[in-house]
Amino acid sequence: MLIVADENIPLVESFFGDIGNIRRVSGRSMSPEDVNDADILLVRSVTRVNEALLKDSRVRYVGTSTIGTDHVDLTWLESRGIAFSAAPGCNANSVAEYVLSVLSLYAEKQGVDDWENLSVGIVGAGNVGSELARKLDKLDFTIRVCDPPRAEQEENAEEVFCSLDEALECDVITLHTPLTKESPHATFHMIDKARLDRLTAGQLLINTSRGEVIDSVALQERLDGPNAPTVVLDVWEQEPRISPKLVDQVWLATPHIAGYSLEGKVQGTEMIYLSLCRFLGLPVRKKAGQYLPEPALSKLSFTSAAEEMGAGNIAMRSCYDPRRDDARLRLTMELPEEERAGAFDRLRKNYPVRREFSSVKIQLKGTSKSLQDTFRALGFKLKI
Numbered sequence: 001m002l003i004v005a006d007e008n009i010p011l012v013e014s015f016f017g018d019i020g021n022i023r024r025v026s027g028r029s030m031s032p033e034d035v036n037d038a039d040i041l042l043v044r045s046v047t048r049v050n051e052a053l054l055k056d057s058r059v060r061y062v063g064t065s066t067i068g069t070d071h072v073d074l075t076w077l078e079s080r081g082i083a084f085s086a087a088p089g090c091n092a093n094s095v096a097e098y099v100l101s102v103l104s105l106y107a108e109k110q111g112v113d114d115w116e117n118l119s120v121g122i123v124g125a126g127n128v129g130s131e132l133a134r135k136l137d138k139l140d141f142t143i144r145v146c147d148p149p150r151a152e153q154e155e156n157a158e159e160v161f162c163s164l165d166e167a168l169e170c171d172v173i174t175l176h177t178p179l180t181k182e183s184p185h186a187t188f189h190m191i192d193k194a195r196l197d198r199l200t201a202g203q204l205l206i207n208t209s210r211g212e213v214i215d216s217v218a219l220q221e222r223l224d225g226p227n228a229p230t231v232v233l234d235v236w237e238q239e240p241r242i243s244p245k246l247v248d249q250v251w252l253a254t255p256h257i258a259g260y261s262l263e264g265k266v267q268g269t270e271m272i273y274l275s276l277c278r279f280l281g282l283p284v285r286k287k288a289g290q291y292l293p294e295p296a297l298s299k300l301s302f303t304s305a306a307e308e309m310g311a312g313n314i315a316m317r318s319c320y321d322p323r324r325d326d327a328r329l330r331l332t333m334e335l336p337e338e339e340r341a342g343a344f345d346r347l348r349k350n351y352p353v354r355r356e357f358s359s360v361k362i363q364l365k366g367t368s369k370s371l372q373d374t375f376r377a378l379g380f381k382l383k384i
C-alpha cells in the first residue's frame with residue numbers, strides 16, 4: 001500500500017510506517033503525478049484536494065491533519081466513494097492560547113490593568129470558539145457568542161447566542177468560523193466593508209479562521225481611514241502571497257501558525273492515524289502522548305511578590321509570545337517580491353517547537369487562591 005503524505009505532517013513514519021510505504025511530497029505543489037499510484041493521501045491545508053488532483057488516481061482514503069476542510073472538495077470525494085477524515089479539534093487549544101496571548105498583549109498596550117474588563121465577541125462557537133469561551137468564562141471575561149448555525153438548532157438559543165452585529169460591538173472580536181461559500185450562513189467576506197466601517201479605534205479584531213472570512217481589500221481601506229480598529233491577522237487572503245501593505249497596517253501579523261503548538265500538530269497526525277486504522281480495520285498501536293518530548297520549559301515558580309507582577313502574563317509569554325512570530329513575518333516582507341511566498345511557507349515549515357501551557361508546571365509559594373484559579377483557567381498545571 002502506498003501512502004502519499006505532505007512532507008510537513010509530523011511523525012508520518014512513526015504513525016504510518018508499518019501500514020504502508022510512504023512517499024513525502026510538497027503539499028503546496030502536490031500534482032496528479034505525485035498521487036496517481038497512491039492508495040492513501042494525507043494532506044494539510046495547503047493542498048487542494050479535488051477532481052483535478054485525484055481523477056486518475058486509485059486513492060481510496062484522504063485524511064487531512066487539520067481542523068479546516070475548505071481545501072477539500074468533499075462532494076467530489078463522496079461522489080467517487082473516497083473515504084475522508086479531518087482532525088476536528090486537534091489544535092483548538094493551541095488557537096485558544098494564541099488568542100489569550102494576544103489579549104494579554106492588547107490589554108497591556110491599551111493600559112487596561114484588569115484584562116477581564118475587555119468584552120470579547122466570539123464569532124463561531126465550534127471546537128476553537130467553545131474552548132476559548134470556556135477559558136474566558138473561567139477568567140471572568142464578559143463574552144458574547146455568535147453562531148447562527150448552532151442558534152438555529154439549539155434550545156434556549158436566545159440566552160446563549162447573539163447576532164453578528166452584537167458581537168461586533170465588543171471590545172475584542174475574534175473569528176472562529178470555517179470558510180464557507182455556499183451555506184445559508186456563508187462566511188466568505190462575512191466581515192465586509194459595511195461591518196468594518198462600524199468598528200472603531202477602541203476595538204480589536206482578531207482573525208485566526210481563514211483569510212477570506214474578511215474582505216481584505218475593504219480592510220486595507222478601513223485601516224487607511226480615521227478611527228481604525230486594531231487588527232491581528234494569523235490568516236490571509238491568497239496565502240502564501242500575502243499583502244505586504246496589509247502586514248504593515250495590522251498590529252500583529254503571523255504566518256498561519258495559531259494552531260501550530262506541537263501538541264496540536266501531533267494530535268492532528270494521531271487523529272488521521274486513528275481514522276485510517278478504522279477504515280482499514282487495523283488495530284491502534286500508537287498514541288500522540290508517546291511522541292511528545294519533555295518540554296524545554298517544564299516548570300515556573302512564583303512567590304507572593306508575583307501577585308503584583310502579572311504572573312499569568314509572564315508564564316503565558318514564557319510559553320508563547322506572538323510578537324516573535326510577528327517579527328519573523330515582517331522580516332520576510334523586506335525580501336524581493338518573488339521570494340516572499342516561499343519565505344512565508346518556510347516560516348511555517350520550520351516553525352520552532354511551541355508547547356501548550358499545560359506542558360508547564362506552575363509552583364506557587366504564598367500566593368492567593370485567585371492567582372491559583374487564574375493559572376488553572378489559563379490551562380497551566382499547578383504543582384502544589
Ligand SMILES: NC(=O)c1ccc[n+]([C@@H]2O[C@H](COP(=O)([O-])OP(=O)(O)OC[C@H]3O[C@@H](n4cnc5c(N)ncnc54)[C@H](O)[C@@H]3O)[C@@H](O)[C@H]2O)c1
Pocket residue numbers: 067068069088089091092095123124125126127128129146147148149150176177178179185186187190208209210234235256257258259260
Ligand atoms: N489559524 C489556524 O492555525 C487555525 C487552526 C485551527 C482552525 N482554524 C480555522 O478555524 C476554523 C474553526 O475551527 P473549529 O475547530 O472551531 O471549527 P468547528 O467546525 O468546530 O466550528 C466552527 C463553528 O462556526 C460556526 N459557524 C459557521 N458559520 C458561521 C457564521 N456565519 N457565523 C458564526 N458562526 C458560524 C459553526 O456553526 C461551528 O459551530 C476552522 O474551520 C479553520 O478554518 C485555523
Ligand SMILES: O=C(O)[C@H](O)[C@H](O)COP(=O)(O)O
Pocket residue numbers: 008043044045046065066067068069091256258259260348
Ligand atoms: O485548519 C487547521 O487546522 C489550521 O488552519 C492548520 O493549523 C493549518 O496548518 P497547515 O495545514 O497549513 O499546516
